[in-house]
Amino acid sequence: xxxxxxxxxxxxxxxxxxxxxxxxxxxxxxxxxxxxxxxxxxxxxxxxxxxxxxxxxxxxxxxxxxxxxxxxxxxxxxxxxxxxxxxxxxxxxxxxxxxxxxxxxxxxxxxxxxxxxxxxxxxxxxxxxxxxxxxxxxxxxxxxxxxxxxxxxxxxxxxxxxxxxxxxxxxxxxxxxxxxxxxxxxxxxxxxxxxxxxxxxxxxxxxxxxxxxxxxxxxxxxxxxxxxxxxxxxxxxxxxxxxxxxxxxxxxxxxxxxxxxxxxxxxxxxxxxxxxxxxxxxxxxxxxxxxxxxxxxxxxxxxxxxxxxxxxxxxxxxxxxxxxxxxxxxxxxxxxxxxxxxxxxxxxxxxxxxxxxxxxxxxxxxxxxxxxxxxxxxxxxxxxxxxxxxxxxxxxxxxxxxxxxxxxxxxxxxxxxxxxxxxxxxxxxxxxxxxxxxxxxxxxxxxxxxxxxxxxxxxxxxxxxxxxxxxxxxxxxxxxxxxxxxxxxxxxxxxxxxxxxxxxxxxxxxxxxxxxxxxxxxxxxxxxxxxxxxxxxxxxxxxxxxxxxxxxxxxxxxxxxxxxxxxxxxxxxxxxxxxxxxxxxxxxxxxxxxxxxxxxxxxxxxxxxxxxxxxxxxxxxxxxxxxxxxxxxxxxxxxxxxxxxxx
Amino acid sequence: xxxxxxxxxxxxxxxxxxxxxxxxxxxxxxxxxxxxxxxxxxxxxxxxxxxxxxxxxxxxxxxxxxxxxxxxxxxxxxxxxxxxxxxxxxxxxxxxxxxxxxxxxxxxxxxxxxxxxxxxxxxxxxxxxxxxxxxxxxxxxxxxxxxxxxxxxxxxxxxxxxxxx
Numbered sequence: 187x188x189x190x191x192x193x194x195x196x197x198x199x200x201x202x203x204x205x206x207x208x209x210x211x212x213x214x215x216x217x218x219x220x221x222x223x224x225x226x227x228x229x230x231x232x233x234x235x236x237x238x239x240x241x242x243x244x245x246x247x248x249x250x251x252x253x254x255x256x257x258x259x260x261x262x263x264x265x266x267x268x269x270x271x272x273x274x275x276x277x278x279x280x281x282x283x284x285x286x287x288x289x290x291x292x293x294x295x296x297x298x299x300x301x302x303x304x305x306x307x308x309x310x311x312x313x314x315x316x317x318x319x320x321x322x323x324x325x326x327x328x329x330x331x332x333x334x335x336x337x338x339x340x341x342x343x344x345x346x347x348x349x350x351x352x353x354x355x356x357x358x359x360x361x362x363x364x365x366x367x368x369x370x371x372x373x374x375x376x377x378x379x380x381x382x383x384x385x386x387x388x389x390x391x392x393x394x395x396x397x398x399x400x401x402x403x404x405x406x407x408x409x410x411x412x413x414x415x416x417x418x419x420x421x422x423x424x425x426x427x428x429x430x431x432x433x434x435x436x437x438x439x440x441x442x443x444x445x446x447x448x449x450x451x452x453x454x455x456x457x458x459x460x461x462x463x464x465x466x467x468x469x470x471x472x473x474x475x476x477x478x479x480x481x482x483x484x485x486x487x488x489x490x491x492x493x494x495x496x497x498x499x500x501x502x503x504x505x506x507x508x509x510x511x512x513x514x515x516x517x518x519x520x521x522x523x524x525x526x527x528x529x530x531x532x533x534x535x536x537x538x539x540x541x542x543x544x545x546x547x548x549x550x551x552x553x554x555x556x557x558x559x560x561x562x563x564x565x566x567x568x569x570x571x572x573x574x575x576x577x578x579x580x581x582x583x584x585x586x587x588x589x590x591x592x593x594x595x596x597x598x599x600x601x602x603x604x605x606x607x608x609x610x611x612x613x614x615x616x617x618x619x620x621x622x623x624x625x626x627x628x629x630x631x632x633x634x635x636x637x638x639x640x641x642x643x644x645x646x647x648x649x650x651x652x653x654x655x656x657x658x659x660x661x662x663x664x665x666x667x668x669x670x671x672x673x674x675x676x677x678x679x680x681x682x683x684x685x686x687x688x689x690x691x692x693x694x695x696x697x698x699x700x701x702x703x704x705x706x707x708x709x710x711x712x713x714x715x716x717x718x719x720x721x722x723x724x725x726x727x728x729x730x731x732x733x734x735x736x737x738x739x740x741x742x743x744x745x746x747x748x749x750x751x752x753x754x755x756x757x758x759x760x761x762x763x764x765x766x767x768x769x770x771x772x773x774x775x776x777x778x779x780x781x782x783x784x785x786x787x788x789x790x791x792x793x794x795x796x797x798x799x800x801x802x803x804x805x806x807x808x809x810x811x812x813x814x815x816x817x818x819x820x821x822x823x824x825x826x827x828x829x830x831x832x833x
Numbered sequence: 834x835x836x837x838x839x840x841x842x843x844x845x846x847x848x849x850x851x852x853x854x855x856x857x858x859x860x861x862x863x864x865x866x867x868x869x870x871x872x873x874x875x876x877x878x879x880x881x882x883x884x885x886x887x888x889x890x891x892x893x894x895x896x897x898x899x900x901x902x903x904x905x906x907x908x909x910x911x912x913x914x915x916x917x918x919x920x921x922x923x924x925x926x927x928x929x930x931x932x933x934x935x936x937x938x939x940x941x942x943x944x945x946x947x948x949x950x951x952x953x954x955x956x957x958x959x960x961x962x963x964x965x966x967x968x969x970x971x972x973x974x975x976x977x978x979x980x981x982x983x984x985x986x987x988x989x990x991x992x993x994x995x996x997x998x
Contacts, residue, residue, distance in 0.1 A: 197854065204861050222886045226977060229890065233980045236897070237987055240919040245985050296955050297980050297987055 223831060228323035230298055231829040235325045237297065238271040238304075238825070246270065249292040251285060271329050271825055274304070278311055287312045303828040319830035327825045341812050343785035345793045346653055346772030349805035351482045353387070355658045356380065357690065357764055358475040359724040360394075363501050363509035363625075364468025366461040367617050368576055370504030371407065372468060376456040376475075377500070377630040380449070384479040389449035392442045392760060393420055394472040394692060397460040400435040401425045405461035411448040412455055419443045424667060424758055426694040431615065432576065434464030438694030440472060440758055449477055453630045466577065466615065468508075471722045472692025472758060476660060482804060483655075485771060488648035497629040498528075498608070498637040505534070506612025507623040510605060511639055512723030514688075517601045517731075519643035524595045526550075526606060528637045529626040531588040533610050534619025536560075536581040538570040543581055545619070546589070549607040550598040553718030557593065564613030571616070579618040586621055595639070603714045603727045606639055614720070649685050653772040656685065657800055663740075663761045667694075670743035671757035677765075680798070682735035686766040687728040689713075689740055692758040696722040700743045703732045710741070719747050725764070733765065769797055775811070782810040882973060885946055885994055889975045892941050892948045893992035895929075896921060896981050907931050913940045921983040926961065934964040943994075947971075951991040952983065960988060971995035 244266040246252050252273075255261040265273065270293060278286035290304050290312035301315035358378050366372030380386075391411065398404045409417040422441035429435050456475070460467045496513040515522055526548070536543045544560030544567070555563055562570045571579035595606070611619040627636040650656055659681070663673040677684070689701055698716040714726040728740075740763060744755035773792045779785040786808045794803060900914025907928055915925045929937060941948065949968065952961040960983075968974065974995040981990050 200858065201861075204865060221883070222975075225886070225890060229893070229977070229979055233897070236919055237980060237982060241982055241985065241987070245987075 224321050224323055227300065227321075227829040227831065228325065230300060231302070231323045231325035231827045234294060234297060234302065234827045234829070235327045235825075238274070238293075238827075239269055239327050239329065241270055242266065243268055243270055243273045246289075246293055249289070251288040251292055255285070269329075271327060274311060275306070275329060275823070275825065278306065283311075298829065301830050301832050304825065305828065306823055306825045315830075315832060317833055318828075319833060322828050322830040325827050325829075327827075329823065329825060340778040340780050341782040341785040341810055342775040342778055343782070343789040343808055343810040344773055344775050345786070345789035345806050345808045347485055347655070347793070347797070347801075347803055347805065348807050349482065349484050349803075350655065350771060350797070351480050351802045351804055352655060352657060353478065353480045353800045354656075355660050355764075356477045356479070357658075357660065357688075357725075358477070359512075359690070360458075360469050360473035360475075361499060361510050361512065361724055362469055362471055362720075362722060363499060363507075364396075364466060365503040365506050365508060365612050365617060366397075366405075366467040367503075367505060367578070367612075368465065369405075369461060369463045371405075371459050371461045371502075372504070373500075373502040374458045374469060375500040375628075376458075377453070377497070377628055378456075378475075379453050379630060380451055380477060380479070381481055382452050384451045384481045386446060386449055386451070386477060386479045388478040389444070389446045389475065390442055391416075391445045391456070391475045392440070392473055392692070394438075394440050394470040394694075394758075395458075395460050395467065396436060396438050396470055396695075397462050397467040398437045398439070399463060401427055401437050403439075404463060405467065407461065408457055408459035409443065410455075410457040411445045412450065414448045416443050416445060416448065423760065424694065426754070426756070428695055428754070430465045430577075432464075436462050436465045436467075438470060440470075440692060440694065440760060442760075445475070449475070451479075455630075466617070470693055471696060471724050472690065472760060474690055474724060485652060485655075487652045488650040488654075488656075490646070490648050491642075491644050493640065493642040495629070495633075496639045496641070497633075498625050498627045500627045501625045502622050503610070503612065503617075503624075504622055505619045506610055506617040507625050508607065508609045508612055509625050510607045510721065510723065512603055512605050512725055513639055513641055514603050514727030515599055515601050515641065515643060516645065516727075517729050518645050519601065520645065522596065522599055522641070522643040524599050524604075524639060524641045526591070526593040526595050526639050528589075528591040528593075528608060529635050530591065530608075530610060530637070531624040531626050532621045533587050533589065533623050534583050534621055535585045535587050536611075536618055537584050538562075538572070538581050541570065543567075543570045545611050546591075547609045547613060548591075548593070549605075549609075549718070549721070550595050551600060551604055551606075551717055552598070556595065556598060557591070564609055567613050567616050567618075571618070574616065577615050577617060579616045581618050583619060590635075599641075602729070603723060603725075605717065605721055605723050607721060608637075650768050653770060654768040655771045655797070655801055656766050656768055658686075658764065658766040660690075661763045661765075663757075663759050663763075665759050667756035667758050669751055669753075669756050670741055671759075671761070672739055672741045673761070673763065674737060674739045675763060676737055677733060677735050679735050680769070681765070681767045683768040684730040684733050684765050685768060687730050687733055688725045688764045689728055689742070690725050690762045690764060691722060691742060692761040693722065693744065693755060694758065695752075695755045696720070696744055697752045697755050698722075698745050698747050700745060701726045701728075702741045702743075703728060704739050704741070705734065705737065708732065728763075730765075769801060771797060771801070782812070786810050882975070885973055885975050885996065888941070888943060888946050888948075889977050889992060889994040892943070892994055893977045893979055893990065895941070896950075896979065896990045896992075900925070907936075910940065913937065916981075919982065920985075921981055921988070923984070926963075930963060934966070937964070946994050946996055949993040951993070953989045953991065955987055955989065968993070968995060970998040972998050 274286045303313035304311040420441040420443045424440040426438045501507045541561045544558045546559045548557040550556040573580045610623040699722045701714040702710045702712045704710040742757045744752040898914035901912040977992045
């Protein structure tokens with residue numbers, strides 16, 4: 187019982203507390219030594235970063251690796267002016283990791299006896315010890331590097347064209363238009379203007395007409411280009427016969443004539459006279475003048491506001507006259523307005539019994555008339571004839587009239603291709619009256635009294651910016667005449683910034699047309715469908731965003747209004763794709779050179795290479811700047827130095 | 834009956850066991866006191882060393898900072914620093930000598946501590962030393978070796994801080 191008193195719970199608790207106190211006294215010893223060691227390592231790491239970031243490579247030109255790099259020409263004088271960390275980083279990020287590692291080893295192993303490691307982006311450039319301590323000090327350097335062989339100071343330059351000469355193409359379409367009936371003449375006069383300061387390299391007039399008899403050229407009377415008769419110089423490429431209601435034979439002909447010597451800068455006139463003894467002569471789709479020329483221009487910014495006039499050709503028909511003007515409204519156009527001004531002369535005012543029959547009829551993007559001056563539509567003309575003989579509709583001719591008509595056709599417009607058709611004393615296969623109906627137009631001498639469509643619109647940003655040069659090219663379809671016809675073509679990267687594009691349709695006979703585009707990554711997209719039979723414009727606008735770099739395809743189909751592909755209405759191989767693309771006429775700052783002169787020459791060389799062969803520089807502006815501390819190629823990135831005591 | 838009760842009470846407090854237990858407890862307490870005392874002495878010594886280590890680091894930093902004003906001279910120096918553009922400035926090193934050790938000690942807030950600087954090349958050649966005080970009667974000597982840039986070369990800067998006996 188007595189012994190048990192000593193070893194009570196109280197005594198045990200007391201001994202426990204005493205033991206804890208003693209333990210705390212020993213455990214609570216401050217770790218001054220390890221703190222000093224950690225601080226010392228951190229200072230050493232900081233000092234190494236300071237050395238790597240501030241000492242130039244030239245200070246270590248005697249170390250084996252740098253010495254051999256100098257000797258073999260890898261390192262040049264300008265490279266030795268860079269800091270060691272730049273040098274290590276440039277080799278490391280250029281993939282020369284062994285060189286980077288060796289340089290680090292050779293420099294830092296003389297600097298510290300402690301363990302160290304240089305790391306970047308979680309990769310070790312070099313580590314002097316294999317085993318890490320529990321306590322490691324770290325110092326960081328944020329840097330970006332240069333490319334070996336490139337100077338970090340010098341001159342850079344940019345250049346841009348202020349005046350240039352470009353080789354480009356302009357296409358002047360002849361609209362489908364007529365009429366010369368059964369031996370009577372159709373006269374078409376095209377007035378147009380080319381820029382004044384051009385040098386013409388080539389001018390080719392494609393002729394697409396319906397005329398004559400059985401493949402003969404009867405009544406191919408005149409083709410006068412600026413006063414020079416060219417009708418005997420036409421090379422006929424395609425002749426296709428067709429028979430009319432009464433079995434008479436006529437010919438659709440397609441040919442070309444070189445008019446390079448006749449076409450000139452400034453104002454030009456082409457006068458065409460054709461006819462057919464049997465039927466109705468007119469111009470078919472695909473008649474156009476293609477002029478390739480060089481043009482001097484000063485650099486400018488494209489417009490955002492557009493007012494464009496599309497003049498009718500001057501058409502004198504016997505009897506009757508018709509013309510079909512096509513024009514386009516871009517898909518991004520805003521505030522679109524359009525007006526139609528017509529100066530129509532020598533129209534015969536006709537009657538059928540007591541009814542005033544239609545002698546003037548206008549269609550705007552529709553098979554329904556936009557305007558008619560009589561009781562009937564064109565489609566119904568046959569019902570308002572006392573008799574019909576060789577396509578001539580007998581009616582009472584009351585008087586002759588000349589009228590000027592003005593219409594606002596804004597509400598009838600659509601984005602893309604628009605077509606305005608005007609018929610005087612004729613429609614389809616019928617004509618009437620006895621005088622020379624005239625759709626009057628002379629934009630060169632009498633512009634305000636001419637017949638035209640005027641379209642105005644705005645776009646949000648200019649078609650081209652300052653420094654961009656527009657070039658127009660044409661790709662001929664080629665191949666065989668067929669229906670449908672598909673044309674596949676390539677757009678290069680250089681040509682890929684297209685701002686305007688058109689399909690020029692060349693046909694012999696035609697009915698109703700459908701034009702589509704497709705690519706491997708683009709389902710077939712229809713850009714134009716004729717609103718009614720015989721509405722086949724010479725050119726169809728193609729949304730530029732449908733054309734992209736690489737392979738593109740255009741499909742043209744002529745179909746009958748009530749279904750089915752027209753078996754003999756071929757699409758001719760001289761159809762074409764016209765596109766306008768932008769080339770940059772400026773280059774930015776390039777490489778660094780030791781002199782301003784070298785930098786400028788480099789900028790000019792780059793500019794000339796960029797603009798290519800179709801543009802020649804006439805006036806180049808340059809801007810040269812001296813630069814310091816250029817960093818090339820890699821970074822910014824962290825480098826870190828780890829220092830720890832050897833185990 | 835009364836006799837029996839008295840005996841019972843006495844035997845519970847003043848037994849041999851009690852005295853033995855009390856003696857052991859006192860011995861433990863005495864041992865704990867001496868241990869605590871010597872420990873406190875050790876802690877004090879470590880603390881002094883830690884303070885000296887702080888002085889050492891602060892004293893070594895002058896080779897890496899610019900001081901104030903950045904281009905100070907002997908008459909306007911408020912904070913001493915011997916570097917400019919991450920390199921040792923020889924002019925400032927000369928001016929440190931002109932300042933004298935007492936002014937340097939004041940600017941470094943050395944208190945009772947002393948400092949000596951030695952600059953070596955990487956191959957161990959002594960390039961510079963200041964103030965060349967004898968360290969014969971030194972205790973608590975702390976040494977810190979760092980690397981710096983002087984004349985576009987790497988040098989080792991050894992800072993020694995100690996207390997006089």
